Amino acid sequence: MSRYPIPARVHRVEETCQRSRFITTLAHAPDAVAAHAFVAAIRDEMPDATHHCWAFVAGPPGSTAHIGMSDDGEPHGTAGRPMLTALLHGGVGDVVAVCTRYYGGVKLGMGGLGRAYGSGVASALDTLPTEERVDRKALDIVTGYPHIDALQRLVADLELPVLQEDFGAEIRIRIDAPVDEVEVLRSRIVDLTRGQARVREVD
Numbered sequence: 001m002s003r004y005p006i007p008a009r010v011h012r013v014e015e016t017c018q019r020s021r022f023i024t025t026l027a028h029a030p031d032a033v034a035a036h037a038f039v040a041a042i043r044d045e046m047p048d049a050t051h052h053c054w055a056f057v058a059g060p061p062g063s064t065a066h067i068g069m070s071d072d073g074e075p076h077g078t079a080g081r082p083m084l085t086a087l088l089h090g091g092v093g094d095v096v097a098v099c100t101r102y103y104g105g106v107k108l109g110m111g112g113l114g115r116a117y118g119s120g121v122a123s124a125l126d127t128l129p130t131e132e133r134v135d136r137k138a139l140d141i142v143t144g145y146p147h148i149d150a151l152q153r154l155v156a157d158l159e160l161p162v163l164q165e166d167f168g169a170e171i172r173i174r175i176d177a178p179v180d181e182v183e184v185l186r187s188r189i190v191d192l193t194r195g196q197a198r199v200r201e202v203d
Contacts, residue, residue: 019104
């Protein structure tokens with residue numbers, strides 16, 4: 001997937017279950033390093049909590065290529081797994097969830113813990129502000145001066161970021177384009193310049 005929703009900012013919800021407080025915090029995590037750094041930040045923020053259970057999906061929604069989870073001292077399978085399941089079905093990618101528990105003195109049992117941790121993540125996802133992640137590719141466009149005005153209008157109309165411009169014997173413009181629009185954009189540029197422009201993907 002070259003486009004998918006990701007968290008727009010850190011988002012937090014809180015629920016109380018049998019006097020235990022469950023504070024679920026979601027954030028953007030494009031990779032495992034970012035996910036673990038966020039977990040550490042939550043631990044530093046709330047050092048007196050009983051548990052900081054977590055899960056992350058680094059990649060498109062539902063992808064299991066780069067995932068992680070931890071029960072952080074809760075009975076095995078009662079926290080990290082239900083949290084990860086909620087993330088994988090939440091329709092959001094590149095996301096980490098930390099569920100911080102302050103124990104309230106009442107044991108919830110295996111089933112109760114699983115429901116509490118899974119519910120916390122599901123509730124946070126329901127109200128999570130998101131933005132679109134777009135895979136992008138740099139393109140070099142080389143053309144003659146007669147086509148510069150039309151080319152610059154096209155780039156401006158499509159709101160494509162210009163990374164570099166060089167004006168020599170020919171004009172070279174490097175733009176940042178969405179990966180899933182590269183071929184259509186290439187065709188438009190070739191048509192616009194009557195086949196005079198050269199378009200090359202930049203590694």
